[in-house]
Amino acid sequence: xxxLTQSPSFLSASVGDRVTITCRASQGISSYLxxxxxxxxxxxxxxxxxxxxxxxxxxxxxxxxxxxxxFTLTISSLQPEDFGTYYCQQLNSYPITFGQxxxxxxx
Amino acid sequence: xxxxxxxxxxxxxxxxxxxxxCAASGFTFSDHYMDWVRQAPGKGLEWVGRSRNKVNTYTTExxxxxxxxxxxxxxxxxxxxxxxxxxxTTEDTAVYYCARYLTGAGAAGLxxxxxxxxxxxxx
Numbered sequence: 001x002x003x004l005t006q007s008p009s010f011l012s013a014s015v016g017d018r019v020t021i022t023c024r025a026s027q028g029i030s031s032y033l034x035x036x037x038x039x040x041x042x043x044x045x046x047x048x049x050x051x052x053x054x055x056x057x058x059x060x061x062x063x064x065x066x067x068x069x070x071f072t073l074t075i076s077s078l079q080p081e082d083f084g085t086y087y088c089q090q091l092n093s094y095p096i097t098f099g100q101x102x103x104x105x106x107x
Numbered sequence: 108x109x110x111x112x113x114x115x116x117x118x119x120x121x122x123x124x125x126x127x128x129c130a131a132s133g134f135t136f137s138d139h140y141m142d143w144v145r146q147a148p149g150k151g152l153e154w155v156g157r158s159r160n161k162v163n164t165y166t167t168e169x170x171x172x173x174x175x176x177x178x179x180x181x182x183x184x185x186x187x188x189x190x191x192x193x194x195x196t197t198e199d200t201a202v203y204y205c206a207r208y209l210t211g212a213g214a215a216g217l218x219x220x221x222x223x224x225x226x227x228x229x230x
Contacts, residue, residue: 049218087152
């Protein structure tokens with residue numbers, strides 16, 4: 001199985017900060033990586049697919065990059081509504097796997 | 108509006124069975140892969156399984172943790188996806204989400220999610 005390791009697991013940042021979350025895969029997954037945001041009690045929301053493609057309706061302050069085994073999600077200027085937990089997911093091979101999550105707190 | 112709505116969750120005893128449903132609307136159900144994803148209380152997301160689309164004859168894939176106990180099926184006449192769960196254990200307690208897989212060259216992600224349905228396995 002492909003393991004995804006996210007770092008950091010917890011992040012506290014201020015409004016306006018540039019925030020980066022990393023997702024490392026235990027083996028190459030090309031660009032078959034997605035990023036999700038989840039708020040408490042809600043379903044996950046797709047932010048980025050195919051490693052770097054912004055899902056429709058997602059603010060342009062979110063961006064994704066990477067391929068192979070190392071990927072990043074960047075929020076260019078953190079907004080109050082960006083709190084929540086962020087997950088990466090690999091869709092390259094079965095079983096599909098998720099990272100353990102990164103909880104983002106707004107200071 | 109494109110959406111999926113889960114139902115069928117509830118309280119079940121260990122060793123019991125349950126069937127979850129996912130009603131899809133606003134898109135061509137047969138064109139899309141559909142996934143089940145679960146989230147145990149206070150934990151992260153866990154992929155449960157997949158139903159491929161009509162072109163791929165609705166074949167299925169499962170996580171090792173549920174293989175042999177859970178079965179995914181579709182009723183295309185009802186635009187519905189199902190998760191049949193047998194031999195349930197307390198480890199299966201979770202919110203279960205149904206989600207649509209993006210189509211298109213290079214697309215990879217789950218773009219439409221339901222609100223989830225809660226399954227509690229307890230005596």
